Amino acid sequence: MLYGLYTVMPKTRISNVPNSRVHSHPVRAALRHGLRALTPAIDDQMSRFVIRGLDRWSKSRAVEADIVIGLSSFATDTLRRAGDLGRLVVCDRGSWHILEQRAVLEREHEKWGFQPPRFDPWIVSRELSDYESADLIFVPSEAAESSFVRRGVAADKLRRIPYGVDTEVFATPDRSGNGDFRVVSVGRVELQKGHQYLLEALAQIEYPAATFVGPIDHEFGRRFADQLTRVTCTGRVGSDEVARLMRQSSVFVLASVQEGLALVVLEAMASGLPVIATTATGASEFVDDGVHGYLVSPGDPDAIAAALHDLREDRDLRKRMGDAASRRAQEAGTWNSYGDSVASTLAAATRCL
Numbered sequence: 001m002l003y004g005l006y007t008v009m010p011k012t013r014i015s016n017v018p019n020s021r022v023h024s025h026p027v028r029a030a031l032r033h034g035l036r037a038l039t040p041a042i043d044d045q046m047s048r049f050v051i052r053g054l055d056r057w058s059k060s061r062a063v064e065a066d067i068v069i070g071l072s073s074f075a076t077d078t079l080r081r082a083g084d085l086g087r088l089v090v091c092d093r094g095s096w097h098i099l100e101q102r103a104v105l106e107r108e109h110e111k112w113g114f115q116p117p118r119f120d121p122w123i124v125s126r127e128l129s130d131y132e133s134a135d136l137i138f139v140p141s142e143a144a145e146s147s148f149v150r151r152g153v154a155a156d157k158l159r160r161i162p163y164g165v166d167t168e169v170f171a172t173p174d175r176s177g178n179g180d181f182r183v184v185s186v187g188r189v190e191l192q193k194g195h196q197y198l199l200e201a202l203a204q205i206e207y208p209a210a211t212f213v214g215p216i217d218h219e220f221g222r223r224f225a226d227q228l229t230r231v232t233c234t235g236r237v238g239s240d241e242v243a244r245l246m247r248q249s250s251v252f253v254l255a256s257v258q259e260g261l262a263l264v265v266l267e268a269m270a271s272g273l274p275v276i277a278t279t280a281t282g283a284s285e286f287v288d289d290g291v292h293g294y295l296v297s298p299g300d301p302d303a304i305a306a307a308l309h310d311l312r313e314d315r316d317l318r319k320r321m322g323d324a325a326s327r328r329a330q331e332a333g334t335w336n337s338y339g340d341s342v343a344s345t346l347a348a349a350t351r352c353l
Contacts, residue, residue, distance in 0.1 A: 073126040079133045091134035095260035096147035098127040104258045140261035141282030162285045164338035165266040172272030172326040173247040181312045183210040184249035186264040190217035194255030199227040201304035246271035256281045257298045270329035274321035276307045292325040
């Protein structure tokens, strides 16, 4: 039974949780989002203010539960206090080990001559503390799990639980009358998402119709301004619009150099799209290479271009992989299935105490 959900999100944005169980601190979130357009230094300070306040607030309340789950870096003091009281402590980390994540992005930024990626040392310190305090660490993919093992975290402390998908919003349309080949990629347009490699791949096959869905990083936009004129950039859009754009597309590409498990992979599969994704995205949780699409090494535009070429030239292959992807998404399950997996994992852990 859920004791409580402590969050900075407004209650109106929380669904499928009894209202009496949701404890929201929305003023802090509003302050952060309201000042986010200011300088990075102010954004860091606002992030610290929000996180510190939420952690202090939940520390005196959430520890009454038998099991305390904290989003990494957001509940450091709460998790430490819960551990002192003998509770089962779980750190939920949606990406790679933060030191692995930082190392990959530092290399990528240096390679392209970008400013170093910003990792607030205060956040890094809290992340590392959470990994140490936790009895269990939840991660969404083998890629994320391996990053922790490489950093010396015991494998028996890690629990891999892939995410679910909203199959009501993301569904497979009838594409029988659509002969156009359209590429879609969803996510912030930046080095981490690998758009530099996707742009190179698109150039190799003479720029088929392609849409980048998501805000454009300022430095990336300046550096690749000419190439970005060859694709459609939508900026930030809501989930309904993402679903619509996926229904109009032929193939989904995620070229990230680092990712825990991008939700958009499963959303694209539920939309009946073959997926081209790197092995650094967590997509291998759902995508079998050559069945639901193609898995390629990060930073390999030639492999992306070859996969796009094959799918563009072979409509039957596109349909076969898209149909297989749709079935796989249905098998993977909804967010309720994810919740069931979390519950069974916690039940097994408590039996071992």
